[in-house]
Amino acid sequence: MKIRKYIARNMPEALQQVRDDFGEQAVILNTRQLRRNSRFNNTDQHQVEVTAAIDETIGAETYLAPEKSGSSRNIEESSMEHSNYMNVGKRHFTEKSLDFQDTKFESTDIVSKTKKENSRVETLCHRFRENGITEEIIEHYFKCASEEQSKGNIVAPEELNFFTKTWFNSLFPECRRLKIAEDRQVIGFVGSAGSGKTTAIGKIAGSFAKIRKDGVVIISTDNSRIGALDQLQSLARLIDVRFEMAFDEMELNVMLDCYKDAQLILIDGPAYGCLDEGPLNRLKKNYSSIGVDEVHIVLDANNDFRYMMDMIKKSSFFPNRRLLFTKLDQVSRVGTVLSAAISSEIPTSYISNSAEVTGGIESGDLKVVYRDVFASGWEEGY
Numbered sequence: 048m049k050i051r052k053y054i055a056r057n058m059p060e061a062l063q064q065v066r067d068d069f070g071e072q073a074v075i076l077n078t079r080q081l082r083r084n085s086r087f088n089n090t091d092q093h094q095v096e097v098t099a100a101i102d103e104t105i106g107a108e109t110y111l112a113p114e115k116s117g118s119s120r121n122i123e124e125s126s127m128e129h130s131n132y133m134n135v136g137k138r139h140f141t142e143k144s145l146d147f148q149d150t151k152f153e154s155t156d157i158v159s160k161t162k163k164e165n166s167r168v169e170t171l172c173h174r175f176r177e178n179g180i181t182e183e184i185i186e187h188y189f190k191c192a193s194e195e196q197s198k199g200n201i202v203a204p205e206e207l208n209f210f211t212k213t214w215f216n217s218l219f220p221e222c223r224r225l226k227i228a229e230d231r232q233v234i235g236f237v238g239s240a241g242s243g244k245t246t247a248i249g250k251i252a253g254s255f256a257k258i259r260k261d262g263v264v265i266i267s268t269d270n271s272r273i274g275a276l277d278q279l280q281s282l283a284r285l286i287d288v289r290f291e292m293a294f295d296e297m298e299l300n301v302m303l304d305c306y307k308d309a310q311l312i313l314i315d316g317p318a319y320g321c322l323d324e325g326p327l328n329r330l331k332k333n334y335s336s337i338g339v340d341e342v343h344i345v346l347d348a349n350n351d352f353r354y355m356m357d358m359i360k361k362s363s364f365f366p367n368r369r370l371l372f373t374k375l376d377q378v379s380r381v382g383t384v385l386s387a388a389i390s391s392e393i394p395t396s397y398i399s400n401s402a403e404v405t406g407g408i409e410s411g412d413l414k415v416v417y418r419d420v421f422a423s424g425w426e427e428g429y
Contacts, residue, residue, distance in 0.1 A: 050100040054081065057199050061097040069101040167207055168192045178420070179382025181352055184389060188214060212417070219385070219413040223369060223394040225251065225311070225341075227258060233303065233312045235334045236371075237327075237362055238345030240318035243373030245269075247345055247399050248313050249282030250408040255311055256288045262310035263288045266302050268333060269317040270294045279315055282404055296336050303337055314339070319361070331364055341367040343396055346387065348378045355387040369396035371411065376400040381420055388413055 051068065055061035058078070065073050077098040171192075172185050191214060195201045201210055225234065238244035248265060255263050265288060267279050276292065283290035289306075293299040299314075306312060316333070319326040334342060342365035346355050362368060370393050372384050388395055398416065401407025409415075 050098065053097045053099065054094055055097070056094055058095050058097070061095050065097060065099040069099060073099045073101050075099055167204060168196070171207075171211060175382065177380070179352070179380035179386065181382075181386040181390070184218075184386055215385075215417055216414050218389045219395075219417070220370075220388055220392055221394045222396070222410055222412040224396050224410050225255070227255065227262075227310055231307065231309055231312065232341075233314065233337060233339050235314045235316055235330070235339040235342040235365070236345060237316050237330055237342060237365070238318060239320050239347070239358060242318070242345045242347045243399060244318070244345040245279050245282070245315055246402070246404065247371055247373055247397065247408065248315050249279065249286065249404050250399060250406070251397065252283070252288050252311075252313055253286035253405055254408065256286050259310060260287060261289075264291065264306050264309045264312045265289070265315065266291045266293055266299065266312060267315045268293050268299060269315055285404060296333050299333055299337055327361060334365065339366070341369055341396075343369045343371045344393075345371045345373060346384075348372050348375045348381065348384050350383070352383045352386050352390075355383065356390060359387070359391050359393065368393050369411075370394070371397045371399070373399040375416075376402075376407075381416055385413060385417065 049069075053061045053064045055064060061078075062075075065075070075097060079096050081094040081096050168189060172189050175185050175188070176182070188211070192201065192207070192210060195210060201207050225232070236244050236248055252263050252265055265279060265283050267276055267290070269276060269279075270292075280290055289309075291302050291305075293302050303312065314334075316330045317326040319330065342362065344359060344362050344365075346358060350358075359368075359370075370388055370391065372395070375381065375384065375398055378384075395411030395413060397408050397411045399408045
């Protein structure tokens with residue numbers, strides 16, 4: 048009996064090598080997973096080792112050459128030998144079947160590894176769900192991760208972690224925060240009452256005022272809430288930037304004519320809700336009249352996914368929309384924020400994570416948010 052070991056990247060490749068050398072009569076004696084660390088990177092290389100054998104007598108002719116005349120062998124003896132070969136063939140077939148059963152038993156390591164990986168994916172899905180990721184996104188992730196596992200592209204836990212991070216990062220919309228430009232920029236802000244819109248405007252104005260104080264102007268058009276007007280005026284005084292009020296479309300156009308030399312004009316629009324069409328129609332008219340360059344939709348991270356999507360849908364007629372998420376310091380589940388951004392496919396601008404006016408606003412790069420959350424242990428210990 049000839050015995051040989053084969054090493055390949057996966058089981059189909061190993062079995063093909065066996066067939067090429069020994070043919071279909073080969074017997075699989077053993078299979079096992081190999082794992083070795085690469086010298087050139089920190090990833091493990093996973094391979095399969097298959098031990099196969101072939102009974103050389105089976106490969107030979109099972110029929111004897113015709114006896115020369117005068118031979119003492121008779122037909123009965125020839126028949127008995129033929130029968131013995133048949134028995135050998137039957138025994139070989141039986142042994143092959145038993146060996147195949149043993150192989151399936153010994154290959155449970157491969158099966159259990161696959162089941163274990165599926166279990167890890169399910170655990171991650173559960174944690175996504177706990178952190179507010181929507182079911183639609185979770186189902187999509189589970190399907191993609193399972194397909195990659197079935198192809199053998201995901202074996203080790205670190206490979207699953209890398210796939211998961213890469214998969215989510217590919218879905219996050221682009222981050223487009225404001226930048227000082229040569230031409231004047233007119234930026235509109237919209238959001239519901241209590242969303243943190245006014246505070247976010249003050250934070251953005253303060254960050255740009257550090258670069259050029261006289262180049263930033265805040266204009267409030269929110270005449271429906273006295274508290275909001277006083278708050279924004281106090282913020283402008285605190286960060287030492289110019290502040291104006293405009294109560295209608297005509298006044299707004301006059302203000303813009305007065306500040307042609309400004310680099311950045313931030314307009315605080317009246318608060319609106321999902322069921323309140325009045326302020327939204329007024330915003331649409333004002334922003335269309337002055338030709339705003341961008342409109343930032345301010346969303347409170349405490350709101351649920353459906354409410355966020357309703358607010359985004361209501362603002363669909365604004366040009367060059369951006370998403371600005373506030374109060375991330377008040378929530379323990381950021382999945383709603385990530386899901387809203389992924390589902391809307393609208394670029395993000397900023398993330399506010401503090402109630403302080405002089406700081407606490409960062410670039411709206413959701414890859415950073417994802418990384419920070421995962422660093423706290425989403426991918427650990429499963």
